[in-house]
Amino acid sequence: MTPSILFVSILFVALSMLVSTILKRKFTKYSKIPLVNGMTGKQVAEKMLRENGIYDVQVISSEGFLSDHYNPLNKTVNLSPDVFNGCSVSAAAVAAHECGHAVQHASAYSWLMLRSRLVPIVQLSSNVVNIILFIGVVLAASGSTTLLLLGICLMAVTVLFTLITLPVEFDASNRALAWLDSTNITNYEEYPMAKDALKWAATTYVVAALAAVVSLIQYIMIYLGSRDRN
Numbered sequence: 001m002t003p004s005i006l007f008v009s010i011l012f013v014a015l016s017m018l019v020s021t022i023l024k025r026k027f028t029k030y031s032k033i034p035l036v037n038g039m040t041g042k043q044v045a046e047k048m049l050r051e052n053g054i055y056d057v058q059v060i061s062s063e064g065f066l067s068d069h070y071n072p073l074n075k076t077v078n079l080s081p082d083v084f085n086g087c088s089v090s091a092a093a094v095a096a097h098e099c100g101h102a103v104q105h106a107s108a109y110s111w112l113m114l115r116s117r118l119v120p121i122v123q124l125s126s127n128v129v130n131i132i133l134f135i136g137v138v139l140a141a142s143g144s145t146t147l148l149l150l151g152i153c154l155m156a157v158t159v160l161f162t163l164i165t166l167p168v169e170f171d172a173s174n175r176a177l178a179w180l181d182s183t184n185i186t187n188y189e190e191y192p193m194a195k196d197a198l199k200w201a202a203t204t205y206v207v208a209a210l211a212a213v214v215s216l217i218q219y220i221m222i223y224l225g226s227r228d229r230n
Contacts, residue, residue: 008218012211019207023200027066030090030193031082037185041083041091048099048179049077057102059095061085068094070101072116077102089186093194096180097201100172111167122161125154133219140226148223155219159212162205169205173198 039047045059062068062078069078077098083091104112129151136148177195180186186194 008214016207019203026197026200027090030197031088033089034087035092036187038087040085040087041079041095044092045077045095045099048096052103054102054106068098070098072105089190089193090197093197096176097172100175103175111164115164115168118161122158125157129154145223145226152219155216159216162209162212165205166209169202
């Protein structure tokens with residue numbers, strides 16, 4: 001790994017840690033603010049699903065802090081215990097966001113469908129891309145750039161996946177916030193808090209996407225520089 005790539009990697013790791021810390025603080029803060037209507041995250045999720053005409057998705061509890069996700073394979077909205085049982089602003093925001101993905105799935109939202117198709121490829125490439133890139137950079141120093149190019153191609157798929165994730169996540173949050181507002185699940189004081197929580201959650205994806213793009217550019221520059229020397 002060259003010094004420039006190492007520096008960029010450290011920079012984005014630090015930025016990611018900072019955003020993650022702020023996100024956890026936000027969710028901890030809003031988890032202490034109860035919804036006036038007293039609904040739990042599970043109840044919020046089930047209500048949103050029903051009101052969007054979705055009856056084949058189950059809302060279940062999953063272990064872990066902020067481990068919430070929607071699984072399109074078995075059609076489950078998986079909520080962490082604090083969200084599943086919580087009656088707070090953050091619980092409502094997260095539950096509605098994950099149901100936003102279920103609504104995307106039900107309506108065949110194009111970006112979600114594209115991301116789902118890339119999952120098997122990304123899972124395969126992510127297992128080997130770092131090793132291939134490392135060996136590729138070493139070999140490129142001696143004049144062989146083929147393996148480095150292969151690594152760049154594999155990395156490009158992962159970067160594409162990361163970029164496609166952005167509209168998927170933003171759209172899910174927008175659907176969640178619109179529903180929370182229109183149904184008065186959150187009142188005029190609670191809604192801005194829910195919006196702030198989801199904004200910081202989305203920021204983590206933005207940082208990840210920027211880090212991935214910058215890293216890809218760095219490797220492309222190494223490849224072009226090595227090719228020009230040969």
